[in-house]
Amino acid sequence: DQQVKQNSPSLSVQEGRISILNCDYTNSMFDYFLWYKKYPAEGPTFLISISSIKDKNEDGRFTVFLNKSAKHLSLHIVPSQPGDSAVYFCAASPGGGSNYKLTFGKGTLLTVNP
Amino acid sequence: GAGVSQSPSNKVTEKGKDVELRCDPISGHTALYWYRQRLGQGLEFLIYFQGNSAPDKSGLPSDRFSAERTGESVSTLTIQRTQQEDSAVYLCASSLGVGTGVGNTIYFGEGSWLTVV
Numbered sequence: 439d440q441q442v443k444q445n446s447p448s449l450s451v452q453e454g455r456i457s458i459l460n461c462d463y464t465n466s467m468f469d470y471f472l473w474y475k476k477y478p479a480e481g482p483t484f485l486i487s488i489s490s491i492k493d494k495n496e497d498g499r500f501t502v503f504l505n506k507s508a509k510h511l512s513l514h515i516v517p518s519q520p521g522d523s524a525v526y527f528c529a530a531s532p533g534g535g536s537n538y539k540l541t542f543g544k545g546t547l548l549t550v551n552p
Numbered sequence: 553g554a555g556v557s558q559s560p561s562n563k564v565t566e567k568g569k570d571v572e573l574r575c576d577p578i579s580g581h582t583a584l585y586w587y588r589q590r591l592g593q594g595l596e597f598l599i600y601f602q603g604n605s606a607p608d609k610s611g612l613p614s615d616r617f618s619a620e621r622t623g624e625s626v627s628t629l630t631i632q633r634t635q636q637e638d639s640a641v642y643l644c645a646s647s648l649g650v651g652t653g654v655g656n657t658i659y660f661g662e663g664s665w666l667t668v669v
Contacts, residue, residue, distance in 0.1 A: 442594065444594075470652050472652065474660075479662065480662055481643055481645075481659075481660030481661050481662045481663055482595070482643070482660045483659075483660070484657045484658065484659070487652070527594060527595065529595075531652040536608075537650075537651035538583065538600050538602070538608075538647075538650060538651045538652060539597050539600065539608070539611075540595070540652060540658070541594075541597070542587075542594035542595040542596075543594050544592065544593055544594045545594060
């Protein structure tokens with residue numbers, strides 16, 4: 439039973455265009471959401487996060503949108519750069535005493551073509 | 553180094569053998585996590601250590617898996633009588649504080665790639 443789903447295994451975009459990566463979740467106890475980026479043979483690195491009390495968080499070229507009613511979040515990268523090519527994982531954690539426990543999606547491989 | 557360090561980076565073992573994976577967290581980080589990623593899957597939570605509190609072992613898949621941590625430093629993950637389904641990347645992570653809130657980034661190591669043949 440996957441509680442965090444990334445339905446697109448891969449995405450290809452042209453340099454300079456917008457990349458939109460999507461994520462859906464089923465557990466209504468999740469109240470904090472994160473995106474991690476992973477290059478081959480490296481560990482995941484934190485990219486951006488959002489609390490459930492917000493619907494948008496922006497950091498430079500990266501913006502995360504949260505739609506709680508739809509249990510959906512998305513990561514927008516604009517403009518996309520070739521160095522953004524990586525696997526992107528969506529993750530979520532519950533509130534309360536288990537807020538350290540992350541549940542991850544399977545990841546989306548983003549390829550940005552020059 | 554400044555990051556989370558894991559060893560070995562790669563391990564091939566025969567089915568039925570025991571393996572031990574090591575993690576050196578970032579100095580001063582009180583929280584330490586183990587995750588694993590099997591092929592084509594997302595990261596799965598295994599275990600969480602926080603200071604001297606009892607660890608959360610709820611993610612360990614079977615009693616063949618165990619983990620220890622000495623104080624707020626090194627952790628070892630031990631898999632006994634390895635099976636082929638244990639083949640995965642085992643990722644260790646650490647953070648300064650508790651939880652995933654704003655300002656408490658979880659930093660991952662590069663992982664230990666385990667192949668059971």
